[in-house]
Amino acid sequence: MTVSRRELLAGGLFLGGAAAAMQFPFPRALAAAAASKEPVVLSAAEWKTVEAITARLIPTDHEPGAVEAGCVNFIDKALANEDAASARLYQAGVQSIDAVAQKRAGKFFIELPPKEQDAVLGALEDGNAEGWPEAAPPSPLFFGQVWLHTLWGFLAEPKYGGNRDYAGWRVLGYPGGRHKLGGYTAEQMMGEAKLDALWGEKLPRSGRGTPQKG
Amino acid sequence: MPVDIFDVCVIGTGAGGGVMLKELTAAGMSVVALERGPHLSTSQFTDDELATMWRDTLFSPEQVETYRLEEGAASETGRFNSIAHCVGGTMTHWAAWSWRFRPDEFKVLSTEGPLEDASLADWPIGYDELEPYYEKAEWEFGVAGNAGANPFEGARKKAYPNPPHPPKVSSESVARGARKLGYTPFPTPMAINSQPYGGRPKCMYGGACQQFGCPIHAKATPFSILIPQALATKKLDLRPDAMVFDVPVGKDGRVLGARYLDGAGNTHEVRARHVIVAGGAIGSPHLLRLATSGLFPKGLANGSDQVGRHLTFHVHNLVQYLTDETSMHWTGLESHAAIDDLHPSDAKRGFIRGGVVGEINFGCKLPIAHGLGGVGFPDLERQWGAGFKDYLRTFPRVVGIASILEDLPMASNTIDLDPEVKDKHGLAVPRITHRQHPNDIAMLAWYDARMREVAEAAGGKQIWAPVVPHLTNLSEDVGMKGAGAHFHGTCRMGDDPDASVVDKWCRAHEVPNLWVVDGSVFPTSGGYNPTLTILANAYRVADHFVAEAKRQKL
Numbered sequence: 001m002t003v004s005r006r007e008l009l010a011g012g013l014f015l016g017g018a019a020a021a022m023q024f025p026f027p028r029a030l031a032a033a034a035a036s037k038e039p040v041v042l043s044a045a046e047w048k049t050v051e052a053i054t055a056r057l058i059p060t061d062h063e064p065g066a067v068e069a070g071c072v073n074f075i076d077k078a079l080a081n082e083d084a085a086s087a088r089l090y091q092a093g094v095q096s097i098d099a100v101a102q103k104r105a106g107k108f109f110i111e112l113p114p115k116e117q118d119a120v121l122g123a124l125e126d127g128n129a130e131g132w133p134e135a136a137p138p139s140p141l142f143f144g145q146v147w148l149h150t151l152w153g154f155l156a157e158p159k160y161g162g163n164r165d166y167a168g169w170r171v172l173g174y175p176g177g178r179h180k181l182g183g184y185t186a187e188q189m190m191g192e193a194k195l196d197a198l199w200g201e202k203l204p205r206s207g208r209g210t211p212q213k214g
Numbered sequence: 215m216p217v218d219i220f221d222v223c224v225i226g227t228g229a230g231g232g233v234m235l236k237e238l239t240a241a242g243m244s245v246v247a248l249e250r251g252p253h254l255s256t257s258q259f260t261d262d263e264l265a266t267m268w269r270d271t272l273f274s275p276e277q278v279e280t281y282r283l284e285e286g287a288a289s290e291t292g293r294f295n296s297i298a299h300c301v302g303g304t305m306t307h308w309a310a311w312s313w314r315f316r317p318d319e320f321k322v323l324s325t326e327g328p329l330e331d332a333s334l335a336d337w338p339i340g341y342d343e344l345e346p347y348y349e350k351a352e353w354e355f356g357v358a359g360n361a362g363a364n365p366f367e368g369a370r371k372k373a374y375p376n377p378p379h380p381p382k383v384s385s386e387s388v389a390r391g392a393r394k395l396g397y398t399p400f401p402t403p404m405a406i407n408s409q410p411y412g413g414r415p416k417c418m419y420g421g422a423c424q425q426f427g428c429p430i431h432a433k434a435t436p437f438s439i440l441i442p443q444a445l446a447t448k449k450l451d452l453r454p455d456a457m458v459f460d461v462p463v464g465k466d467g468r469v470l471g472a473r474y475l476d477g478a479g480n481t482h483e484v485r486a487r488h489v490i491v492a493g494g495a496i497g498s499p500h501l502l503r504l505a506t507s508g509l510f511p512k513g514l515a516n517g518s519d520q521v522g523r524h525l526t527f528h529v530h531n532l533v534q535y536l537t538d539e540t541s542m543h544w545t546g547l548e549s550h551a552a553i554d555d556l557h558p559s560d561a562k563r564g565f566i567r568g569g570v571v572g573e574i575n576f577g578c579k580l581p582i583a584h585g586l587g588g589v590g591f592p593d594l595e596r597q598w599g600a601g602f603k604d605y606l607r608t609f610p611r612v613v614g615i616a617s618i619l620e621d622l623p624m625a626s627n628t629i630d631l632d633p634e635v636k637d638k639h640g641l642a643v644p645r646i647t648h649r650q651h652p653n654d655i656a657m658l659a660w661y662d663a664r665m666r667e668v669a670e671a672a673g674g675k676q677i678w679a680p681v682v683p684h685l686t687n688l689s690e691d692v693g694m695k696g697a698g699a700h701f702h703g704t705c706r707m708g709d710d711p712d713a714s715v716v717d718k719w720c721r722a723h724e725v726p727n728l729w730v731v732d733g734s735v736f737p738t739s740g741g742y743n744p745t746l747t748i749l750a751n752a753y754r755v756a757d758h759f760v761a762e763a764k765r766q767k768l
Contacts, residue, residue, distance in 0.1 A: 057598040058606075065603065082269060118599065125596070147598060155581035156264035172609040174544065174581050179261035179429055183418030184545040189382035191540050204540040204610050 037070070037161075041079040041087055047072055049094045052110045054150045056117050064167040066150050074153030074162030075146075086145055093142035096132050097124065103131030166199050175203045220246045220451070223472050223486035225458050225501065228303020229745050230732030231492030232436030233752035234759075239449035241760040246484050247444075248456040248474050250497075251299030254306070254437070259427030263580040266307075267425045273298035273307055279496070280632045281646045291635050294646055295527070296425060296699045297494060301454050302437025304494070304699050305745060309424035309548035310405040310433055311618075312357045313570065313742035314348045314750075317341035317368045318559065319620070322738045326559065326566045332622040332651055333524050335737040338709050338718035339754075341368045347750035347757075355434035355749065356411040359403030366554040376408045379417065384543040384613040385550030388573040391672025392553045402549040402572050405434040405746070414438065419546040424576050456482070459641050461489055461505040461514055461728070468727045469514070475639050488727045488759075488768065495525065495701035495734040499629040500644040502705070502715075515722040520715050524703035525627040525646070526739035529569075529619035529654050532577050533665040534587065535674025540610045543575040549616075556617075556664055557741055565656040569619035569741030571665060577680050578612040587612075587680035608676075615668060617661040618700070620741040622651040629704050700744055702736035720755045727768075731755050 039047045054066035054075075066072075079087045100120055101109040109117065123129035124139040125147075132139045153162030155169070157177075163169060169176060176198035178184060187193040194202040221243035224235045235247045251274070258272060265271045270293075277299060282289035298304040318325045320337040328334060345368070351357075353375045361373035378401030381389070389399035406417045406428075417432040431438040444450040455477040462470045462483075471485040491498045499522035505514040513521050552572035559567050577587045588597050588605045596602065632645035662679060669677045708714025711723035720735050722728040733748050740747065762768045 058603055059600055061600065061603065082271075121598070122596065150598075151585045152264055152268070152582060155585055157262055160264060169581060171603065172581050172584065172606055174609055177261035177263075177422065178418070178420040178545075179259070179422055179426070181420075183420035184542075185419075186380040189380060189419060189542050189545045190386075191383045191542055 036077075037073055039076050041084075042072075042076045042090065046090065046094045047076065048110055049097065049108075050075060050090065050146065052117065053097070053121065053146050054153070056114065056121055057147060057150045058154050059114075063171050066154055068164065069154050069167040070162045070164040071150045071153030073164075074156070074160055075149045077161040078149060078152075083149070089137055089142055089145055092136050093139075093146070096136040096139065096142070099133055100124070100129045100131040166197070169197075170199070170201075173204055218485065220244045220471075220484060220486040222246075222488045222490060223248065223484055224490045224492060225461075225472060226250075226303065226492035226494065226497060226732065227301050227436060227441065227452075228492065228494060228732065229305050229436065229748040230494075230752045231490065232302060232305075232440040233749055234490050234492065234731050234756055235450060236436075236440040236444045237753065237756035238759065239444045239447040241763070242449065243763070244449050244451075245444070246451040246453065246486060248458050248472055248484070249301050249452070249454050250457045250493075251301065251454065253301040253452070253454040254427065256427065256429045256431070259429045261420065261422035261426055261580075263422075263582050267580065268582060270296075272427075273300055273425075276638060278635070278637060279644045279646055280635050281648070283647075284626065284649050285647060289632065289645060291643075295496070295701065297496065297701070298699075300437075301441055301452065302435050305435045306427055306437045307425050308433075308435070308699070308745060309576070309743075311549060311572070311743040312352065312355065312359075312403045312405040312746040314345075314368055314370070315341065315740045315742060315747050316366065316557065319738065319740040319742075320344075322567070326561075329566065329622070329653070331624060332653065333625045334622065335524075335706065335708065335713075337737050338707055338714075339751075344747070344750050344754060345369070345371065347753040348746065350753045351746050351749040352405075354412075354439065355405040355746075356407050356414070357403050357405045357434075357746075358401075358408035360401050363398075363400035364552075364554050365398055366557055374403060376411055379404060379406070379408045379419075379547055379550055381550050382542045382546045383537070383539060384541040384575065385573045387537050387541060387613050387672045388615055388668065389551045391668040391670070391674075392551075392555075394671040395667060397553045397555040397668075399551050399553050402547075402552040404547050404549070406547060407432045407434070412439065417547070421545045421575075421579055424548045424579075457639060457641070458493075458501055459504050459639070461491070461501065463505075463507045463509050463514065463725070467509060467725065469725055479639060488729065490729045490731055491705075492730070492732045494732050495527075495704045495736075496629055496644050496646070498730055498732055498734045499704040500631070503629075503631050504641065510724075515715055515724045515728060517724050518712050518715070520706060520713065522629040522704050523625050523627070524623040524706055524737070525629055525648060525701070526621050526623050526703045526736070527648075528698070528700040528739055529617075529621050529650075529658050530698055530700075531617045531619065531658055531661050531665065531679070532574065532614060533616075533662065533669055533677065533679050534577060534612055534614045535669035535672070535677040536608055536611045537613055537673065538611070538675075541613045542610075543612055543614065544579040544609075548575055548579075549573050553668075556661065563660055565653045565660065567620040567622070567653070567657065567741060569617050569657075569661070571615060571617045571661070571668070574614045574616035576616070577614050578609070581609070584609050584612065590678040590680050592676045592678055613669075613672070613674070615665045617665060618741060618743055619654070619657050619661060620739050621654045623703050623738055624649070624651055627703075700733075700739070702733045702739045702744055705730045705734035706737050707735040708737060719758050720751070729755070729759075
């Protein structure tokens, strides 16, 4: 099957978003669940594999990546609550990605070197991973869900269990929401005065935001 | 307020319904307002991006529609727009761009002549009839702007009530690029307080407007203005969590009131002398189609088979670029600068009609939106890995430009009832059938090129058109998905009962005490955000309604 990036995005959104959310009453127990950093839905092995996937999606460099931000914890807590409908997709996906790794190198996914892991993930995204079981959900669906969840876990408010110590927002240079903190001044909007980030840093940092080709 | 029969039942409390319930209670009428969503409070208005923008747990968590490209095609189930189900309607989370349509936007058929496959039409009213009501809407909602700064606007008698908002780096960048190309940038007129006004405070420039509720009422909305005013009259019986599913008709062909389901699924009925349907261009035809009877087997006021047709939702187009400096895009309002030079229709461009272009931060103002918006970023092959992380680090330097373009109406683009999918009450959900007219596609491509020129002139190094779900709406295979919140058509106003649903006063041709007052009455969509025109038209209808009531002519 071919799944365009656009369908993937939309599919991931609808899967993880409104359609799944509809099945759950309000208010949610998400914040409470996020208080625990232990696995709630994922098994210990699944946790390790999902964490390894997130580590390649937003890697650690001179700044924190998905691992330090706790994206897998965000995912586990989302699967315990709003996105419970995706729990089976994760189970099947983890088994299937290991099947791909076994076929490729006779190893589990977490045992592969980073470059090999990237090759596997690229094949999952493109829907042409050798060894992905016929009976499993399409690999782009699994990839898209983990991708969206990792992004959310990196960049959503820390109360959901990811973005630990504002790791994701620090990477972006986003100072945090101002809805209940008094907003910005006209001088700040024109870049003539620094902003206070939620973690106390003065932003913007000089030299930030310079793109490097990856 | 125990009454057996209300003077008026208003269904929907957004821009159209909000104005009607406020104006009619002010005139002393008893009004019952039925709103399918809850009555929220400002304490619920966070800037939690995940909950509000992506999970949408606050404004319309139960929204579900189906969508298909054309009759006979398979439909998919989901949500294909970002309307809000709550007291005050979608304006509760609007960005507050506030335009008057240009005079020719009311006369598209006579301006352009007929066009194949498009159901072009003239409005039964013109700019001059609406001008005093634009003024009223601007002053009731405290629009901030610089009157006369847009050389392409229709004639106005009065300035805006509030001065424009101060600029930010990103809006200055867009304005600089536009000026280099010979365009005339001006402050985007916004219904957000630039100074204390109407008992509401000045904006604090927190940055989370579009898709978010304003925690301090600086943003002008029915929730913050009209509902409290109407409640203060003691003439309003406001009933949230009331999903209307039927508007029963008596033997004399007049509607009797409305039947609705409360949050627990219990059925209630209210009686009223007049019923005003204001559910928006999806909700209103949806209700009229649900309300079948012996007299109206195809839906209420649908003897002409016009209910649900001619759906338009604008062509939104987005281009982003990076500046050398920190752009501060995530602060302030969604838009501080706009140009209208590209708006006037010119068939020599390869298409008719056009639209406004403005600075916009919707696709980048928050972290997750920025992450999703990396699709299409130059030289970024995959949306993950080291390159993607570098892309994430560009957040402080993004600037966005959007165009809001007049899409053409087509009779085959419709809202009707899905034959299979039901909501939690067991009611058929709205089915959207929509294919883009070729004119829309040509227009999109042309504006994309012009916006890229502005980005280049502004010094943009990387320029891209991101794919952000909920914002961009044209794709290779689906023309509708994520069409934002601009919906029009589906209950056209017109003089011909065979070609429209309501007359020039928004009164149903086929039912004397039934009115439709919202964006669904727009015969054509205009190249601007529609809300100020919905408000102005509602003020016009309300004036007429009250005058006729005084003359005992209703």
